[in-house]
Amino acid sequence: MGEPYTPEANRPKLTATDLTRTFGRTPHAVDALGPLDLTVAAGEFVCVVGPSGCGKSTLLRIAAGLLRPSTGRLEIRTASPRPAAMIFQDYGIYDWKTVRANVRFGLDIQGVPRREGDRRAADWLARLGLADFAHAYPATLSGGMRQRVAIARALAVEPELLLMDEPFAALDAQLRTILQDELLEITQALRTTTLFITHSLEEAIVLGDRVLVMSARPGRIIAEHRPPFPRPRTGDIRATAEFTALKGELWELLRKEAVQV
Known part of the structure; x- marks a missing residue:
């Protein structure tokens, strides 16, 4: 089965340092994101979960070049002038x-x-x-x-970097599971570096090498978990005790943040 993915041996493909984003102007400014530090290694699949409005999509749009950070920086190590491709919830x-x-x-x-x-x-x-x-x-x-x-x-x-913003959120549960498994198979074969935003803990655990938990707004990374399932993996891990335990642990973290929204 191989060993769990370890990104330490890779130079980061994406690096965010002291990243923040504020919308509007004082006195009505809204601090949406950060400060946030993040690295994503080449070939790594990183999932980000967090309560609604915590800045997950803002982070992804900064990575895609669709938004500028208010402070800090986000860098993508690339050999291509168009390194990233983005997939939206509404298909696009x-x-x-x-x-x-x-x-x-x-x-x-x-x-x-x-x-x-x-x-x-x-x-x-x-x-x-x-x-x-x-x-x-x-x-x-x-x-x-x-x-x-x-x-x-x-x-x-x-793309050198695949950015996915809740791509399966609008689908019914059965179809969502099918597409999760299809994406899992594709990304394991290609090892495309992926930053994936989701509300679904199940989705994050099935797909991710790492699962990052964000706080309520302004979003910061408050926890990191590595699903204990070696690659290549399949959707069958959903039936394991380890899967259920990790899902429960992540939910406890998210529940505490969600009540602050």
Whole structure:
């Protein structure tokens, strides 16, 4: 089965130092995040959980370059001018483009030659069970299939850093479990560095090399846990006593923070 993932031997892919974000101006300013320190090693899958409004999505948007920090800094060690790809809760795909065109979108922006872009798009459509829907439009797809399109689009550009903001939150419980297991298989095969925001403790334990717990706003990291399940792992770990114990421990931490919201 191999040993649990240990990032110490890797230089960090992402480093945040004294990171803060404030919205608005005094006297109505809202301190949303930090100060926060964070490192994510190359190939590591880090899950972040916390109460609503604690700044989880703010952290991810700073990492994606969609927001600037108020103070501190966040750095991504990269060899690419476009190192990150982001997957949103609301899919973020284009209704007026076919499934194939959506998956090709990031490749077109990168200037990937058409033949190579077609090959990579077709590969990811096949991997995610979307090959038969290449010419369909998102409005004709289920929520789970739309999220598969978003995942295929993100991974087709071969990002150095994958940023996922509660990507399965809008799905029903059964479909959510299926997509968790599919993502687990893909990310274990690719070892793509991933920062994953979720409200689901189960999701975080199944997917993560580390689970970070954030405080109520302004969000700070108050605890770190390493799920005791070696790689490669499967969704079968949900049935173990260790899984149940860790989920309970994380819930106790979150419950204390949630009552402060």
